[in-house]
Amino acid sequence: MPVIVPESVESALAALAAFPDATVLAGGTDLMVEVNDGRRSLARVVAVGRVPELADIRVDDATVVIGAATTFARLELDPVARLVPALALAARTVGSPQIRNAATIGGNLATASPAGDALPVLVALGASVEIAGMYGRRLIPIAEFFTGPKRSVLEVGDLVVAVRVPIRRGPQDYLKVGVRNAMVIAVASLAIAVDLDRQRVGIGLGSVGPTALDAPEACSWVAARARWRGDGVEVTDDDVVEFGERVTDAARPIDDHRGTAQYRRHAVGVMARRALRRCTG
Amino acid sequence: MSEMYVLRVNGDEHGVADAWLGESLLYVLRERLGFPGAKAGCEQGECGSCSVFVDTTLVCACLVLAAAAVDSEITTLEGLQPGERGAVTDVQRAFVETGAVQCGFCTPGLIMAVHALLDADPEPTDLAVREAISGNLCRCTGYGRILEAVEVAVDARRGAVG
Numbered sequence: 001m002p003v004i005v006p007e008s009v010e011s012a013l014a015a016l017a018a019f020p021d022a023t024v025l026a027g028g029t030d031l032m033v034e035v036n037d038g039r040r041s042l043a044r045v046v047a048v049g050r051v052p053e054l055a056d057i058r059v060d061d062a063t064v065v066i067g068a069a070t071t072f073a074r075l076e077l078d079p080v081a082r083l084v085p086a087l088a089l090a091a092r093t094v095g096s097p098q099i100r101n102a103a104t105i106g107g108n109l110a111t112a113s114p115a116g117d118a119l120p121v122l123v124a125l126g127a128s129v130e131i132a133g134m135y136g137r138r139l140i141p142i143a144e145f146f147t148g149p150k151r152s153v154l155e156v157g158d159l160v161v162a163v164r165v166p167i168r169r170g171p172q173d174y175l176k177v178g179v180r181n182a183m184v185i186a187v188a189s190l191a192i193a194v195d196l197d198r199q200r201v202g203i204g205l206g207s208v209g210p211t212a213l214d215a216p217e218a219c220s221w222v223a224a225r226a227r228w229r230g231d232g233v234e235v236t237d238d239d240v241v242e243f244g245e246r247v248t249d250a251a252r253p254i255d256d257h258r259g260t261a262q263y264r265r266h267a268v269g270v271m272a273r274r275a276l277r278r279c280t281g
Numbered sequence: 282m283s284e285m286y287v288l289r290v291n292g293d294e295h296g297v298a299d300a301w302l303g304e305s306l307l308y309v310l311r312e313r314l315g316f317p318g319a320k321a322g323c324e325q326g327e328c329g330s331c332s333v334f335v336d337t338t339l340v341c342a343c344l345v346l347a348a349a350a351v352d353s354e355i356t357t358l359e360g361l362q363p364g365e366r367g368a369v370t371d372v373q374r375a376f377v378e379t380g381a382v383q384c385g386f387c388t389p390g391l392i393m394a395v396h397a398l399l400d401a402d403p404e405p406t407d408l409a410v411r412e413a414i415s416g417n418l419c420r421c422t423g424y425g426r427i428l429e430a431v432e433v434a435v436d437a438r439r440g441a442v443g
Contacts, residue, residue: 002284002302003348025346029326032344035303036324042303047349096416097394098341099326182415183327 003045009053009132009161015046016157017134022046024159026069027102029095030111054106054161057081062167065130068106068160072118073097075105084165086121086172086191093117093176096183106160109145112152112211119146119212120191120204121174127165133158146211170194170233171279175271176206187259188267190247192275199228201279203272208251208264215272218246222276235280240273247272286351290314291360297347306350307331307342310357318358318389322418329417330386332393333357339397341416358389361396371441372396375434376427383421391417395431403438405431 004022006012016022021043025031034040048054054069057080064083066075075081075091082088094100094117108116109129121127122142129140134157146152154160172193178184189206201223203215222243227234235243253264285298288309295314307324310316310333322330324343331342334356342357361370369377372395382388391414398405398413405413410431419427 003286003346003351005349005352025349028344028346028349029341032305032346033325035346036305036343040303045302045346045349047346049349050352095326096329097397097413098329098332098339098416099344101338102340102344182412 026104026107029103072100089174115207120206123204124191124193124202130162168195170196177267188264190271208253215250244269244273290355306345306347309347330390332390375430379430381426381430387419
């Protein structure tokens with residue numbers, strides 16, 4: 001059968017092992033664009049949308065475990081997913097209602113586009129990706145998951161099972177620059193997550209490098225400069241400005257059909273300042 | 282791909298034979314099964330003209346692999362129409378009454394999107410309406426009369442209920 005619809009992770013892995021030429025199909029919103037355009041031919045398809053484990057969202061020890069086949073429509077509204085507010089915000093900026101109804105977070109990871117909307121959030125929060133393969137399961141920190149534009153550590157026979165996102169007490173935000181509010185691929189995007197308990201700030205950047213990027217130097221600098229209270233954090237106006245410059249230094253943008261490197265660097269600075277202001281005070 | 286598969290469209294089963302594996306649901310609906318309601322616009326999920334329901338969820342038919350939709354209930358624009366041939370839904374009537382149709386190419390997709398919205402939220406805010414149709418491009422109307430049509434449909438449903 002050219003389309004295999006497994007009902008468990010184990011049977012999906014068995015199908016992928018038996019047919020190394022098989023393509024994993026989740027929401028189809030990236031894959032079918034390439035197929036329709038004739039850029040990708042399919043020998044065999046393993047459609048993972050009906051595997052119950054992949055559609056599960058649960059809380060496990062201060063971590064939200066989001067099944068790979070969870071759609072962005074569900075991430076916008078699901079009460080458990082909303083324990084990670086930046087992810088719900090990012091989900092709402094994905095494509096259109098039609099796209100969010102189909103597109104999945106596992107697909108976002110596996111496609112590994114530098115513009116993937118969920119990815120800066122996962123970077124800012126230090127999420128990890130649970131992968132199942134023929135040698136068992138492994139947990140890969142998000143910082144080690146991407147190896148280049150549209151490239152990741154996923155190998156033939158591997159399946160993204162879930163993403164584990166830490167629950168953090170503190171404000172979060174997601175900002176995205178594009179040509180319109182809807183149906184847009186990010187020209188630049190930024191996620192911020194403040195962790196009041198550990199007195200840390202996390203940043204993730206999208207569309208300004210070969211992969212989603214972090215900004216560890218800017219984050220540790222601002223965390224050391226900030227005045228931490230139990231219920232919030234304060235920074236000076238000067239520090240907001242310098243934070244913008246330091247986050248901009250972490251970006252590695254290029255010129256492409258969506259924007260120039262110079263514009264993207266500028267946008268990162270604006271978003272970093274705006275995000276920090278919104279999360280402090 | 283020589284094996285036949287069966288799609289359930291608008292309540293009826295339709296066999297699909299001799300299809301190529303990569304065919305989208307949009308292609309199969311239009312070219313193999315004779316449902317021209319979903320329009321082929323961009324074929325990359327940008328324009329919304331091919332919007333259909335798969336198991337009551339609004340999606341772009343161009344981004345659904347047809348052969349993977351075998352266990353789903355597919356509803357196209359044709360499946361929304363009540364009763365005899367030529368009858369229209371309340372949303373379609375509102376589009377006609379307000380003049381929300383110019384060239385008409387985007388209209389079937391918009392009708393599907395507005396049905397999805399009003400079924401989930403019978404009293405949508407202006408922002409909710411704009412967000413609900415944000416994936417449906419119309420290059421003629423400027424959207425003013427489409428937004429008006431949604432208001433008319435909301436009022437009509439409110440009247441029908443109250």
